[in-house]
Amino acid sequence: MSENFDAVDIIRAKRDRHELSGEQIAWTIDAYTRGVIADEQMAALAMAILLNGMDRREISDWTAAMIASGERMDFSALSRPTADKHSTGGVGDKITLPLAPLVAACGVAVPQLSGRGLGHTGGTLDKLEAIPGWQADLSNQDMLTQLEAIGAVICAAGAGLAPADKRLYALRDVTGTVEAIPLIASSIMSKKIAEGTGALVLDVKVGSGAFMKDAAQAGELARTMVGLGTDAGVRTVALLTDMSTPLGLTAGNALEVRESVEVLAGGGPADVVELTVALAREMLVAAGVDDVDPADALADGRAMDVWRAMISAQGGDPEAALPVAQETQQITAGADGVLTRLDALQVGVAAWRLGAGRARKEDLVQAGAGVELHAKPGDTVTAGQPLLTLHTDTPERFSRAHEALDGAWEISTAGAHVPTPLIMDRVSAD
Amino acid sequence: MSENFDAVDIIRAKRDRHELSGEQIAWTIDAYTRGVIADEQMAALAMAILLNGMDRREISDWTAAMIASGERMDFSALSRPTADKHSTGGVGDKITLPLAPLVAACGVAVPQLSGRGLGHTGGTLDKLEAIPGWQADLSNQDMLTQLEAIGAVICAAGAGLAPADKRLYALRDVTGTVEAIPLIASSIMSKKIAEGTGALVLDVKVGSGAFMKDAAQAGELARTMVGLGTDAGVRTVALLTDMSTPLGLTAGNALEVRESVEVLAGGGPADVVELTVALAREMLVAAGVDDVDPADALADGRAMDVWRAMISAQGGDPEAALPVAQETQQITAGADGVLTRLDALQVGVAAWRLGAGRARKEDLVQAGAGVELHAKPGDTVTAGQPLLTLHTDTPERFSRAHEALDGAWEISTAGAHVPTPLIMDRVSAD
Numbered sequence: 001m002s003e004n005f006d007a008v009d010i011i012r013a014k015r016d017r018h019e020l021s022g023e024q025i026a027w028t029i030d031a032y033t034r035g036v037i038a039d040e041q042m043a044a045l046a047m048a049i050l051l052n053g054m055d056r057r058e059i060s061d062w063t064a065a066m067i068a069s070g071e072r073m074d075f076s077a078l079s080r081p082t083a084d085k086h087s088t089g090g091v092g093d094k095i096t097l098p099l100a101p102l103v104a105a106c107g108v109a110v111p112q113l114s115g116r117g118l119g120h121t122g123g124t125l126d127k128l129e130a131i132p133g134w135q136a137d138l139s140n141q142d143m144l145t146q147l148e149a150i151g152a153v154i155c156a157a158g159a160g161l162a163p164a165d166k167r168l169y170a171l172r173d174v175t176g177t178v179e180a181i182p183l184i185a186s187s188i189m190s191k192k193i194a195e196g197t198g199a200l201v202l203d204v205k206v207g208s209g210a211f212m213k214d215a216a217q218a219g220e221l222a223r224t225m226v227g228l229g230t231d232a233g234v235r236t237v238a239l240l241t242d243m244s245t246p247l248g249l250t251a252g253n254a255l256e257v258r259e260s261v262e263v264l265a266g267g268g269p270a271d272v273v274e275l276t277v278a279l280a281r282e283m284l285v286a287a288g289v290d291d292v293d294p295a296d297a298l299a300d301g302r303a304m305d306v307w308r309a310m311i312s313a314q315g316g317d318p319e320a321a322l323p324v325a326q327e328t329q330q331i332t333a334g335a336d337g338v339l340t341r342l343d344a345l346q347v348g349v350a351a352w353r354l355g356a357g358r359a360r361k362e363d364l365v366q367a368g369a370g371v372e373l374h375a376k377p378g379d380t381v382t383a384g385q386p387l388l389t390l391h392t393d394t395p396e397r398f399s400r401a402h403e404a405l406d407g408a409w410e411i412s413t414a415g416a417h418v419p420t421p422l423i424m425d426r427v428s429a430d
Numbered sequence: 431m432s433e434n435f436d437a438v439d440i441i442r443a444k445r446d447r448h449e450l451s452g453e454q455i456a457w458t459i460d461a462y463t464r465g466v467i468a469d470e471q472m473a474a475l476a477m478a479i480l481l482n483g484m485d486r487r488e489i490s491d492w493t494a495a496m497i498a499s500g501e502r503m504d505f506s507a508l509s510r511p512t513a514d515k516h517s518t519g520g521v522g523d524k525i526t527l528p529l530a531p532l533v534a535a536c537g538v539a540v541p542q543l544s545g546r547g548l549g550h551t552g553g554t555l556d557k558l559e560a561i562p563g564w565q566a567d568l569s570n571q572d573m574l575t576q577l578e579a580i581g582a583v584i585c586a587a588g589a590g591l592a593p594a595d596k597r598l599y600a601l602r603d604v605t606g607t608v609e610a611i612p613l614i615a616s617s618i619m620s621k622k623i624a625e626g627t628g629a630l631v632l633d634v635k636v637g638s639g640a641f642m643k644d645a646a647q648a649g650e651l652a653r654t655m656v657g658l659g660t661d662a663g664v665r666t667v668a669l670l671t672d673m674s675t676p677l678g679l680t681a682g683n684a685l686e687v688r689e690s691v692e693v694l695a696g697g698g699p700a701d702v703v704e705l706t707v708a709l710a711r712e713m714l715v716a717a718g719v720d721d722v723d724p725a726d727a728l729a730d731g732r733a734m735d736v737w738r739a740m741i742s743a744q745g746g747d748p749e750a751a752l753p754v755a756q757e758t759q760q761i762t763a764g765a766d767g768v769l770t771r772l773d774a775l776q777v778g779v780a781a782w783r784l785g786a787g788r789a790r791k792e793d794l795v796q797a798g799a800g801v802e803l804h805a806k807p808g809d810t811v812t813a814g815q816p817l818l819t820l821h822t823d824t825p826e827r828f829s830r831a832h833e834a835l836d837g838a839w840e841i842s843t844a845g846a847h848v849p850t851p852l853i854m855d856r857v858s859a860d
Contacts, residue, residue, distance in 0.1 A: 011606030015480065043470035044605035047477035050445065175474035176441030 007031065007041045014048040022061040029065035033164045042168065043175040050180035059182045059224060060231050066190035069164035073140060073196040075111060078148055082109045083283035084197040086188055088221070089121035091209040091348035092246035096124045096154060097260035098268075098276045098298075099283075101306035104151030105297040106280065108287040111147055113157035113195050117357050117365070120209070120348030122253065125156055126357075130254035130323055130367035134316030150309045162190040181217070185224040192234070199235040199286030201279055202226070206424060207244030209344025215240060215424060222427040230429040235286040240425040241275060245377050246347050248272040252356040252370010252391060254322040264304040271376075271422050273298070278423055325354075325368035325391035329398050333381040337411040340377055346408035347371050347388075350401040354392040366393050371401075378417045437461065437471045444478040452491040459495035463594045472598065473605040480610035489612045489654060490661050496620035499594035503570065503626040505541060508578055512539045513713035514627040516618055518651070519551035521639040521778035522676035526554045526584060527690035528698075528706045528728075529713075531736035534581030535727040536710065538717040541577055543587035543625050547787050547795070550639070550778030552683065555586055556786075560684035560753055560797035564746030580739045592620040611647070615654040622664070629665040629716030631709055632656070636854060637674030639774025645670060645854060652857040660859040665716045670855040671705060675772050675807050678702040681781040682800010682821060684752040694734040701806075701852050703728070708853055755784075755798030755821035759828050763811040767841040770807060776838035777801050777818075780831040784822040796823050801831075808847045 005027040013020060020028075028045070031037040054062065075082045083103060087093055100110040114136075117123030125136045136156040138146070146153045159166070165187050172178045192200055204222045205212065212218035222238035229236025248269040250259045262268040263276060280294035297303050308318040333339075351357060355366030372389040375381050387409065390401050435457040443450060450458075458475070461467040484492065505512045513533060517523055530540040544566075547553030555566045566586040568576070576583045589596070595617050602608045622630055634652045635642065642648035652668035659666025678699040680689045692698040693706060710724035727733050741748040763769075781787060785796030802819040805811050817839065820831050 008604060008606050011477075015477065015606055038469075038604070040469040040473035040601060040605050043473040044477040044607055047441075047445065047474040048481070048606075051478070051481045171470060174438060174468070175470050176438050176445055176478075177474055 007037045011041060011045045011048060014045060014052055017052050019055060020058055025058065025061040026065045026068070029062070029069055029164050032167070033069045039171055042171055043177065046172055046175060046177035046180065046183060049182055050177050054182040056224070056227055059186055060228055062182065063186040063190045063193065063228050063232070066162045066164045066186055067194045070162050070194060071160040072194050073161070075109070075144070075147065075196050075198070077144070078109055080107055080109050080151070081199070081287040081289070082111055082197045083199040083201065083287040084110060084112055084192060084195065085201045085203060085279055085283060086192055087203040088205050088211050090205040090243040090247060091121065091344040091351070092248045092251040092256065093122070093205070094127060094248065094256035094260045095203065095272065095276055095279060097127065097257065098263040098272070098303065098307070099279055100152040100154055101264065101310055102276060102280050102294050102297055102303040103283050105302040105306045106284055106289060106292040106294055108284055108289055109147045110152045111143065111195060111197060112152070112154040113161070113191065114154055115157065116361070118361060119359070120345060120352045120357060122251065122256065122351070122357060124154060126365050127253045127256050128154060128316070130257050131311060131316040131318070132320040134311060135314050138314070146313050150306060150313055152306055152310045154310070155314070157191060161194045165190055181221050181224055185221060185228060189225055189228040189232070193229065193232045197234060199283060200229050201282040201286060202236065202238035203279060204238050204240050205243035206240055207242055207344060209246065209348050210243035219425065219427065226427050226429055236429065237282050237286055238427040239278065239282065239423055240427070242420045242422050242424055243344050244420060245342050246344050246373060247275065249373045249376070250370060251347055251351040252354070252368070253365060254324070254367045255370045255372060255391065258322055264298070264307050266299055274422055323367035325366065326393045327391070327395045329390045330386050331388040331390070331405070333383055333385050333387045333411060335383050335411050335413065337381065337413040338417050339375045339379050339381050339409060340412045340417045341410040342373065342377055343408045346405055347373070349404040350390065353400045353404055354390055354397050355394060368393060378419050381411060437467045441471060441475045441478060444475060444482055447482050449485060450488055455488065455491040456495045456498070459492070459499055459594050462597070463499050469601055472601055473607065476602055476605060476607035476610065476613060479612055480607050484612040486654070486657055489616055490658055492612065493616040493620045493623065493658050493662070496592045496594045496616055497624045500592050500624060501590040502624050503591070505539065505574070505577065505626050505628070507574070508539055510537055510539050510581070511629070511717040511719070512541055512627050513629040513631065513717040514540060514542055514622060514625065515631045515633060515709055515713060516622055517633040518635050518641050520635040520673040520677060521551065521774040521781070522678045522681040522686065523552070523635070524557060524678065524686035524690045525633065525702065525706055525709060527557065527687065528693040528702070528733065528737070529709055530582040530584055531694065531740055532706060532710050532724050532727055532733040533713050535732040535736045536714055536719060536722040536724055538714055538719055539577045540582045541573065541625060541627060542582070542584040543591070543621070544584055545587065546791070548791060549789070550775060550782045550787060552681065552686065552781070552787060554584060556795050557683045557686050558584060558746070560687050561741060561746040561748070562750040564741060565744050568744070576743050580736060580743055582736055582740045584740070585744070587621060591624045595620050611651050611654055615651060615658060619655050619658040619662070623659065623662045627664060629713060630659050631712040631716060632666065632668035633709060634668050634670050635673035636670055637672055637774060639676065639778050640673035649855065649857065656857050656859055666859065667712050667716055668857040669708065669712065669853055670857070672850050672852050672854055673774050674850060676774050676777050676803065677705065679803045679806070680800060681777055682784070682786040682798070683795060684754070684797045685800045685802060685821065688752055694728070694737050696729055704852055753797035755796065756823045757825045759820045760816050761818040761820070761835070763813055763815050763817045763841060765813050765841050765843065767811065767843040768847050769805050769809050769811050769839060770842045770847045771840040772803065772807055773838045776835055777803070779834040780820065783830045783834055784820055784827050785824060798823060808849050811841060
């Protein structure tokens with residue numbers, strides 16, 4: 001790699017709204033990985049990128065440089081096509097749990113590398129770790145073997161994929177530069193492209209509980225990511241989905257596993273079923289399989305069979321009782337009427353404070369903690385009926401969860417509730 | 431100091447173009463000094479300030495917080511008023527050397543805390559250190575004693591004045607955030623206000639050899655600094671002066687001392703004399719002395735007497751021969767005509783490369799190195815006559831100095847030369 005670049009020149013160029021060349025970007029990521037560019041220099045560059053932007057070519061080069069900082073996986077030896085899903089994160093978003101076995105049951109392999117949660121959004125690995133015995137860490141060879149045999153794997157991303165992203169993400173987190181669309185898009189897509197999936201469906205969440213609070217921003221992020229995937233030869237589609245209210249009726253680790261198993265058993269909340277099936281259809285089509293209806297595989301138990309095999313293969317006992325929190329508290333409705341709003345962010349923060357999430361990455365989570373909903377927007381409620389149940393092992397946490405929930409819902413005696421569509425938009429390369 | 435602030439919230443506020451409160455700014459500077467705010471966080475904030483700006487109240491609070499990070503000096507016990515001058519830096523800018531004794535000779539004390547040079551602009555202390563025996567470091571008590579006895583002192587700023595600025599400046603230097611007018615203005619003014627001068631004249635340079643390349647930017651910087659000084663009770667005036675061509679006929683340490691002594695002896699280049707007298711008049715008026723003409727004190731040798739006393743008081747021998755470089759090379763005019771341009775930046779870089787300046791603050795400078803000019807824009811030259819003489823102790827440096835000078839001047843056989851006025855504008859609080 002040429003050393004004919006200087007970090008300050010590159011920062012100044014972006015500061016002054018110039019385009020960075022592919023060579024400058026490749027050098028920047030490599031030099032940052034090697035420690036030649038210091039954290040304070042990357043922080044200044046990240047702020048300049050946040051405020052001045054990058055164009056599609058720059059973001060594509062930035063993503064390629066992040067991929068080049070680590071290893072790439074290769075699933076081309078598998079006997080079936082691959083498809084993966086990524087969600088930008090929300091409250092009660094357990095969709096990966098029923099989705100991966102469902103898509104596998106329809107003939108497409110799902111290599112799902114997941115992470116742990118931070119802040120008010122839960123992490124897929126935290127949820128699965130509520131299952132007694134289940135292990136998140138697999139070797140690349142074990143992952144391939146399980147994919148071939150069972151068709152689905154959900155495991156921890158190794159440190160080898162896009163290591164530059166790991167360092168950059170930690171830096172952005174403390175420097176107010178998380179919210180830069182070019183950096184969000186390249187962070188997500190570098191890991192997904194390095195992972196080697198053939199097709200990718202993005203679930204870009206919009207609303208209070210999501211990272212993107214409005215549809216315009218979410219649409220820009222979706223288009224940027226679909227462009228990056230397409231440029232890298234991955235068939236990529238994005239759905240924009242509502243995250244103004246929690247998905248399903250649970251937010252919390254074991255609580256969400258329980259709800260996912262209900263969906264795999266053919267039941268479960270309507271919104272979780274709707275989104276699971278819609279994402280499965282997109283993944284199947286993107287992987288070239290358009291003659292299978294995933295709703296059938298959910299109804300006839302094939303998805304549940306794959307789930308059981310997938311959990312067992314990673315040491316988990318799919319029949320074991322799930323952990324339950326030691327203490328619960330109920331919150332009841334204060335009036336008769338229609339529930340018109342139940343805020344996703346506030347429910348997410350309450351679940352986090354009850355012990356379901358972590359503030360720092362070294363914190364432990366409680367498997368049983370979280371929030372259970374007894375009504376969703378649009379439901380008619382009666383004064384005194386249970387609205388929410390709070391679960392925790394540490395009852396001193398209840399009071400801060402109650403604070404988080406202050407003003408989180410509205411019960412209307414007058415006007416009708418106008419439901420928001422769950423799937424708001426679809427972005428594809430065409 | 432309240433700990434109810436969070437660095438990321440403050441970075442985000444400025445990133446999103448919000449105004450920072452006085453409490454937020456005071457906490458930020460204090461927390462940075464104590465290491466609670468990390469360098470990468472301050473780098474992101476500095477970039478946000480550079481791109482989104484600060485208003486006058488914010489800059490004033492930022493400056494006050496920098497002053498509060500260290501000690502303040504107090505010259506109120508002196509029997510005469512005080513005035514100081516600050517130049518934003520240029521090529522051949524030796525004005526402080528004749529100016530400080532000249533103003534002292536007119537009855538106003540000059541407590542000039544100076545720095546060393548970095549890059550293509552020379553430092554006042556580097557120049558004076560070319561005088562055998564002269565010492566830059568004085569205790570606060572020695573400084574006061576010398577000011578009372580002689581009326582002028584030029585010495586190194588102690589580490590105690592605005593220590594937050596020192597750390598912040600080093601950070602800005604490596605993060606592409608030097609060029610933020612709020613940060614430049616508060617950096618300069620925090621040290622000058624903490625120094626305790628009663629009046630201050632700013633020489634804001636404009637042109638290729640200056641930090642500010644155009645008059646609009648320089649005017650904004652001048653107005654910002656005059657506002658800060660005025661708000662802090664320091665009578666402050668700024669002159670905008672031309673730095674498209676070097677000041678005087680020398681750029682280099684001993685070379686500039688020699689030229690300064692010529693000015694004190696009643697001779698010297700016209701531009702150096704003009705600017706020295708103009709700045710002296712501003713300093714005298716700002717200090718409340720309006721019945722003395724500094725041109726007289728220059729002509730009758732009183733300024734030279736103060737110079738000799740000032741140099742001797744700091745261990746220097748004003749009669750000693752100045753160091754001379756071991757090697758010289760002459761550059762001659764290639765044609766007959768009028769010299770219409772001689773670029774300040776290119777001459778400054780050549781002098782730096784010859785050994786007069788430093789690239790890093792731990793580098794040593796050569797006392798004898800530099801560039802001597804034999805003609806200035808507007809002068810008629812003849813093919814073959816000397817145009818420049820390069821001086822260095824290390825002749826292997828000549829070739830890179832020649833490179834720096836490529837295209838640095840123009841000799842016109844046709845059109846007339848239109849001289850730029852040396853003093854371009856004046857900014858005061860009224």
